[in-house]
Amino acid sequence: MKNILLVDCNAEVTRTVASLLSDTCKISNRAFGDDFAPGHAGMIILDAQGGIDAPADKISRIRKACAFRAIPIIVIKDGDDLATIERLLSAGATEVLSLDAPAAACRQILQGHLIPNRTPLEKEMAYLTPFIENTVTVLKKMAFVDATFREVYFSDVLRTYGDISGIIGLSGTSEGTVAVTFYWDLARKVIANMMKVTEDKINAEYIHDGAGELINMISGSTKKQFKGTPFHFDLSLPTVVVGSGHQLGHPEGSSIAVLIFDVGEQSFVLQVCLKPKKENKEQAESVQTEAQ
Amino acid sequence: MCATNDILFINQDERFRESIIPLLQAAGYTVHAANAMRNALSVLTTHPVGLIVCDQALDDIGGLEFLGFIKKDPLRENIPVMFLVPLKDQGRPLKLFELGAVDYLVYPLDSDMLIHRIGQAFRSPSQSASALKQESAPSAPVAATARSEPATAKPAQAKPIDLSTIGVEISRDGLLWMPGKIKAFTDQSISVETSLFGKKGVALMIRFKQPEGMFVVNGRIDTIVFDDFQKPADIDILVEQDDSWRRTFHWLTHGGDAAPGGAPPGETSEPAPVQCASEIEATIALSPEEDDADEISGEQLQQKAAKKKQSYDIRFYHSIIGKQLDNYRVITLIGAGSMGGVLQGWDVALEREVALKIISFELSSKEEFRELFVKEARVISKLNHPNIAQIYNIGCSSDILYYAMEFIDGITLKDVIARYRKLSLQKGLAVLITVCKALEVVYQNSIVHRDIKPANIMITHSGAIKLVDFGVAHSRDLKPSGKHRIMGTPLYMSPEQIAGLTLDHRSDMYSLGATFYHVLCGAPPFNAKEINDVLDQHLNASIPPLWERDPKIPSQLSDVIDKMMAKDPNDRYQSFKAVADEISGLRTKATSNKT
Numbered sequence: 098m099k100n101i102l103l104v105d106c107n108a109e110v111t112r113t114v115a116s117l118l119s120d121t122c123k124i125s126n127r128a129f130g131d132d133f134a135p136g137h138a139g140m141i142i143l144d145a146q147g148g149i150d151a152p153a154d155k156i157s158r159i160r161k162a163c164a165f166r167a168i169p170i171i172v173i174k175d176g177d178d179l180a181t182i183e184r185l186l187s188a189g190a191t192e193v194l195s196l197d198a199p200a201a202a203c204r205q206i207l208q209g210h211l212i213p214n215r216t217p218l219e220k221e222m223a224y225l226t227p228f229i230e231n232t233v234t235v236l237k238k239m240a241f242v243d244a245t246f247r248e249v250y251f252s253d254v255l256r257t258y259g260d261i262s263g264i265i266g267l268s269g270t271s272e273g274t275v276a277v278t279f280y281w282d283l284a285r286k287v288i289a290n291m292m293k294v295t296e297d298k299i300n301a302e303y304i305h306d307g308a309g310e311l312i313n314m315i316s317g318s319t320k321k322q323f324k325g326t327p328f329h330f331d332l333s334l335p336t337v338v339v340g341s342g343h344q345l346g347h348p349e350g351s352s353i354a355v356l357i358f359d360v361g362e363q364s365f366v367l368q369v370c371l372k373p374k375k376e377n378k379e380q381a382e383s384v385q386t387e388a389q
Numbered sequence: 390m391c392a393t394n395d396i397l398f399i400n401q402d403e404r405f406r407e408s409i410i411p412l413l414q415a416a417g418y419t420v421h422a423a424n425a426m427r428n429a430l431s432v433l434t435t436h437p438v439g440l441i442v443c444d445q446a447l448d449d450i451g452g453l454e455f456l457g458f459i460k461k462d463p464l465r466e467n468i469p470v471m472f473l474v475p476l477k478d479q480g481r482p483l484k485l486f487e488l489g490a491v492d493y494l495v496y497p498l499d500s501d502m503l504i505h506r507i508g509q510a511f512r513s514p515s516q517s518a519s520a521l522k523q524e525s526a527p528s529a530p531v532a533a534t535a536r537s538e539p540a541t542a543k544p545a546q547a548k549p550i551d552l553s554t555i556g557v558e559i560s561r562d563g564l565l566w567m568p569g570k571i572k573a574f575t576d577q578s579i580s581v582e583t584s585l586f587g588k589k590g591v592a593l594m595i596r597f598k599q600p601e602g603m604f605v606v607n608g609r610i611d612t613i614v615f616d617d618f619q620k621p622a623d624i625d626i627l628v629e630q631d632d633s634w635r636r637t638f639h640w641l642t643h644g645g646d647a648a649p650g651g652a653p654p655g656e657t658s659e660p661a662p663v664q665c666a667s668e669i670e671a672t673i674a675l676s677p678e679e680d681d682a683d684e685i686s687g688e689q690l691q692q693k694a695a696k697k698k699q700s701y702d703i704r705f706y707h708s709i710i711g712k713q714l715d716n717y718r719v720i721t722l723i724g725a726g727s728m729g730g731v732l733q734g735w736d737v738a739l740e741r742e743v744a745l746k747i748i749s750f751e752l753s754s755k756e757e758f759r760e761l762f763v764k765e766a767r768v769i770s771k772l773n774h775p776n777i778a779q780i781y782n783i784g785c786s787s788d789i790l791y792y793a794m795e796f797i798d799g800i801t802l803k804d805v806i807a808r809y810r811k812l813s814l815q816k817g818l819a820v821l822i823t824v825c826k827a828l829e830v831v832y833q834n835s836i837v838h839r840d841i842k843p844a845n846i847m848i849t850h851s852g853a854i855k856l857v858d859f860g861v862a863h864s865r866d867l868k869p870s871g872k873h874r875i876m877g878t879p880l881y882m883s884p885e886q887i888a889g890l891t892l893d894h895r896s897d898m899y900s901l902g903a904t905f906y907h908v909l910c911g912a913p914p915f916n917a918k919e920i921n922d923v924l925d926q927h928l929n930a931s932i933p934p935l936w937e938r939d940p941k942i943p944s945q946l947s948d949v950i951d952k953m954m955a956k957d958p959n960d961r962y963q964s965f966k967a968v969a970d971e972i973s974g975l976r977t978k979a980t981s982n983k984t
Contacts, residue, residue, distance in 0.1 A: 121788075192704065201754035202701035205789070209708025212787050215718060218737060253711035253721075261586075266564035274565065301615045301622070302588045333562040337586035340621040343567070352711055352720065 098123045099139035099211055104159065105129050106144040110173050113196055114142060117204045122211070129155055133162050140211055143190075145174045149181055153188040157341060160189025160258045161280060164364040165357045167250050169210040187342030189258050214250040217354060224328045224371055225249060225354055228275070231318040232358060232367050239314060240290040244358040244365075251352045256342050257368065260284060261304065263312030264345060266333035271323075273330070273371040276345050277312050283363040287311070309335035315367065327373055393439040394511065395419045399429050399455075400444040400473070401911070404918055409503070416504045425449040426458070433465060440510055441470045446810045448912070449940060453484060460489040469510050473498065495600050502600075550641050558596040559585045563605075566596060572623065576638055578611065579628060584621045587613060593626055597637050606634045702749050706730040709747075713737070714786040717745055717793055728752065731858075733796065736781075742796040743781060747789060759790055766792045769859045772834055776827035778847075778857045797855045802843035802908050811911035814942065818972050820846070821905050823854040825969035828901065831856075832894035832965060839892065841900035842881045843908060879923045880913045884956050887924045895958035898965070902953025909946075910938040914954065928956075945975055 101118060103111055103126045115124055122139075135141060141159060145152035152172065159170055169191040174181070182193045191210060194203055217225060229246045236244040259278035267273045279287065288307030289296045313335045323329045338345070345368065356367040396418045400406050403424070410420045421436055423429040425448035432438065441459070445452040452472060460466050472485050472493040485493055491510050494503060552573075558566035559581065569583030579595060587593065587610045595606045608626040615622040628634045706722045710732070713719070718735040725731070727749065734745040752758040763783060770780040783792040802820070805812060812820065824846055831838060838845075838859060845858040877886050883899035886892060907913040914933065915926035932954055935947035949971055955961045962968045 192708065198701060199751070202705065202750045205705045205750035205753065206701065206708050208787055208789065209705055209712070212709060212712040212714075214711055215713040251711055264565055266562055268564070301586070301613050304615075305586050305588045305591075308586075333564050336561045336565050336567070338567060338584045339586045339615070340584045343584040343621075345565075352718075 100125065100137055101140045101142060102127060102135065102138035104133075104141055104143045105155075106142060106173070107146075109196065110142070110144045113200075113203075114207075117200060118207060118211075121208075129159070133159060135159070135163050135166070135168055138168055139213070140169050140171060140207070142171045142173060145172045145185065149184055153184055156185060156188040156190050157258075160341075165258070165278075165355065165366045166248075167214040167252060167355070171207065171210065186256070189342065191254075214252055214355075217249055217251065221354065224323070225356065225369060227319045227322045228315070228367060228369050229356055231322075232277070232315050232356070235311065235314045235318065236287070236358075236360070239311070240287040242287060242290065242360050244360050247357045247359050247364070249354055249356045252355050253352060255345055255353075257345055257366075258341055259365070260339065260341055261308055262338045262343065262345065263308035264336045264338060265312045265316045266336075267316070267330035267371065268333065269331040270327060270329040271371050271373050273369070274345065275312065275316050275319075275370070276368045277308070277315060277365065278368065279308075279365045280363070283360060283365055284308070287360075287365075304339070305337050308337045328371060330371070393419075393437040395421060395436055395438045395440075396507065397421050397423060397429060397432050397436075397438045397441045397443075399423045399425075399441065399447055401425075401446065401448050402444075403916070409498070409500070412500050412504065413507070416507075418507070426455050429455070433468075438468055440507060441468055442507065443470060443472055445472060445474045446911070448938065453488065456485065456488045456490060471507065471510050499600075550644055555597070555641075557581065557598075559583050560594045560596070561585070561587070561591065563594055569595070571641075574638075574641060577627060577630075578625055579606075579608070580623060580625050582621050582623050585624075586615075586622055587624065589613065593624075595626065595628075597640070599637070599640050601636075604633050604637050604640075606637055607631070702730060702751075705750050706732060706747065709789065714745070714789060714791060715784045717743060717784075717791075719745060725749075734793065736793065742798075743793045744778075744796045745791050745793055747791045753790055762790055762792075765859065768834070768836060772830060772836070774827050774830045776823055776854050776856055777830065778855050795855075797847045797849055797857060799847045799849035799853075799855070802846045802848070802904070805848070806843055806908060806911065811939075812908050814909065814946075815976075817905065817909045818946075818976055820848070820854055820908075821901075822969045822972050822976075824856060824901065825965040825972070827854075827856045828894070828897055829965040829969070831897070837892045837894060838897050838900075839886070840877055841897050841904055842878045843904055844878075846904070879920045880907070880916070882924065882927055883958075884928050885958060887927055893958070894965070895961050895963070898953050898961050898968070899955075899958075901965075901968075902950050902961075906932070906935060906950050906954070909942060909950075910935055912938060943975065946972075949975070 099122045101114065101122045101124045103114060103124060105128060106114070106126060111124075111126060118124070127133075129143075141163075143152065143155060143159065145156075152174070156170060156172065163170075170189055172185050172190040172193045173196060174185065174193055175195045175197060177195070185193050192206060194206065229249075233244050233246065236242050257276065257278045260281045261284045262276045262278040264274055264276040267275065284304075285296045285299055288303055288311075289299055291307050291311065292299075292303050294303060313332070316332050320330060320332060352370070354369045354371075356369065358365055358367070394417065396413060398406060398410060398413065398420050400409075400422075401424050406422050406424075410422060413420045421432040421438065423432055427449060429441075429447070443452055443455060447455055450458075456470055456472075459468065459470060466489075469491040470489065472490050473496060474485075474493055475496055492506055494506060552571045555571055557569050557571060559569045560566045567583055567585040569581040569585065572580040572582055574580065581595070585593075589610055589612065591610045593608055593610060595608065597604045597606065606628050608628040610624055611627045612625040613622055614624075702725050703722070706725060709719050710721060711719065714734075716736055716738045718737055720733045720735055723731045723733055723744065729746055729748045729752070732745045732747065734743045735741075736743050748759070748762050752762070766780055766783045770783075773779075778797055779795045781793045781795070783790075785791070802812070811817075828838070828841075836859075838856070840858060845856065847855045847857055849855060877883075877900070881900040881903040883892075883896040886896050886900075903914050915923050915930060917923045917926065932951060934944075935950050936942050936944050949968065953961055953968060962971070
């Protein structure tokens with residue numbers, strides 16, 4: 098049975114969720130606090146009625162507490178104002194549902210989100226393993242931190258919920274993107290070590306150079322191992338992105354491998370999206386040839 | 390200046406004409422409507438037309454051909470011609486200007502812009518680039534300031550665009566684009582709020598989506614303000630003073646009006662939005678036992694409810710993307726309808742692409758529909774024909790009912806119509822014969838497809854034809870039961886389908902006839918604003934002969950389509966083989982006539 102954690106949910110929300118999912122899930126209630134931890138929750142449902150700033154802040158903190166794990170955060174909020182929904186999604190919500198939505202729709206949507214993200218196939222680990230090894234090596238050599246690979250899952254979610262990402266585009270035999278994402282506390286430590294300055298000296302320039310260089314090194318050293326293989330790629334210029342909930346530009350329709358690393362109590366992720374380039378195909382242009 | 394304010398407005402879409410013409414009349418113009426060259430010429434003969442506003446395709450001829458004809462006519466060559474083109478039609482604007490058009494606009498139209506440009510066309514048929522140069526004299530260099538306050542800004546022209554409505558994208562390498570918002574701009578610089586980070590001197594590209602297409606402006610970061618590490622940065626970008634920026638600056642300072650000069654070369658653009666409402670092209674389920682007056686006459690409410698329902702369905706399908714259902718990895722959503730969604734998947738065991746058809750949440754919650762879904766999948770899995778998409782497996786994972794089927798990498802006839810308006814005659818006949826052969830197998834297995842339409846006939850990239858989506862298929866002679874018993878797509882539904890009668894393969898015959906009517910001439914046999922009116926025409930109205938819609942279509946073929954679409958099923962062809970034989974005979978005759 099999957100565990101669903103209801104956070105700050107009133108009686109009505111609790112009753113509704115129970116009516117939809119109690120036959121397949123174990124439901125528990127908790128109030129949000131500074132020491133919030135998701136535990137073994139397979140889904141978190143947060144009641145966000147009234148206002149937007151406080152719920153958005155709660156969502157950000159819950160998402161950070163999830164430490165990049167693929168735990169869906171479902172926000173219960175009435176209304177369909179797109180700006181509000183976007184704000185909540187940017188903060189870290191997976192889905193925003195209203196109690197007014199048809200019960201069958203809610204049930205199916207929640208069931209869908211409860212399906213765990215899949216794990217990689219053997220042939221996918223063949224290209225992920227070098228990324229894992231090189232990430233640990235680069236962090237050790239350049240930033241003097243010990244990173245431990247924890248877990249990997251596949252996701253189609255384009256948003257990343259850290260504070261800063263270094264992203265690099267891949268093209269050639271394979272195409273895709275690779276991104277490394279940190280929360281600020283760990284990012285400052287890593288960048289300060291890399292740039293050989295104290296954390297209080299970190300400014301925009303150091304952030305840009307440090308994050309860019311980090312993803313460049315991870316991708317560059319992995320690229321060397323793929324030479325002559327179907328996974329070989331060329332690198333574009335690194336891009337640095339800041340602000341939580343920013344959306345990355347992974348190729349459409351592709352799965353993104355999310356590799357989670359721990360540095361002590363903190364975590365960061367490497368997102369790898371890699372696929373062989375499709376051959377150029379003339380689709381129905383070949384069928385429609387005669388001029389009108 | 391023209392002595393007359395008469396406009397000849399040529400467009401095949403009656404609804405579109407009806408929506409635009411009153412606006413032009415309100416602006417003081419006398420408007421004459423036409424949908425084809427033959428009636429356009431009739432208007433030109435009888436009225437003093439001062440401007441022609443023409444769609445890129447007419448009922449009986451292409452827009453370019455019509456323009457060429459007009460410009461060769463000494464009596465009409467001086468009438469200015471303005472075109473309306475789809476956004477994706479890259480090469481056409483240049484060709485239009487070469488042939489003598491004075492202007493063009495891109496769908497979707499902004500009515501204010503249309504009227505403004507028509508006014509300009511009446512005043513001065515051609516515009517010069519010098520007018521634009523005068524507007525963009527360079528100002529003093531931007532000072533490097535801590536905050537994004539553009540220094541020595543050249544004042545914007547009348548009616549600057551509302552910046553809050555513009556979304557731009559920013560990239561460092563041209564591959565990865567991040568969204569951004571414009572905070573302010575001068576002719577020298579742009580201030581944006583964006584998640585993309587950088588430092589002074591870093592080169593960036595800014596992409597603007599304008600009516601003519603995507604414009605990319607190059608620049609370098611001048612200043613970057615990053616106070617709150619949780620929020621995006623404010624970046625001032627000094628832009629390169631090239632043609633792309635000049636056009637963009639004009640667009641920003643003129644309320645979104647495009648600078649003259651046409652679409653940016655080499656830029657990709659998005660597909661043209663569908664001009665017509667799609668409700669009559671989507672599969673529907675009608676419930677005639679209920680209070681029809683409320684269900685159908687409150688169409689706006691029905692459409693709103695349908696859209697909301699579809700939104701929940703889409704969210705449900707997105708919730709399973711990236712997940713795995715049994716052996717199938719769900720990759721991306723291909724499409725969704727009222728019956729269910731189709732997603733692209735990957736069979737991890739057999740290592741092949743599949744299409745996953747997933748029943749909609751609403752039908753899934755009803756046991757009768759779940760049973761029907763399974764039963765029909767079993768029947769359809771027995772169909773073994775190279776032109777019918779095969780079902781591989783049916784499953785239920787995490788209470789999600791689905792079936793896995795052959796993944797068809799191609800486009801539908803609906804896409805072909807949208808892109809090219811119609812199929813050529815030879816290709817159309819070839820596809821029709823192939824579909825008839827496939828439907829003969831369906832018929833022999835006592836199955837009625839019930840939703841034959843252009844969207845359910847696919848052409849693979851290798852040119853193979855595939856009949857897809859048996860989602861509403863039924864065993865023959867099975868009298869519809871239950872609440873939602875009438876299934877189909879209004880534009881192509883047979884009279885007996887509309888009437889809720891027992892269906893057989895001859896209903897598919899009618900729908901196939903309607904489909905190929907549309908595919909061969911570019912317009913469906915019946916069309917109207919309201920679904921009810923379309924259905925009524927199927928029941929009661931005579932079909933406009935195909936050869937009248939397109940004089941190039943032989944009358945014998947027109948007769949075949951007419952017979953396929955006879956109101957009484959007994960008057961139609963009784964087998965698809967008979968249709969295929971008839972069409973093959975026509976093709977043979979046409980080929981031998983040529984020789």
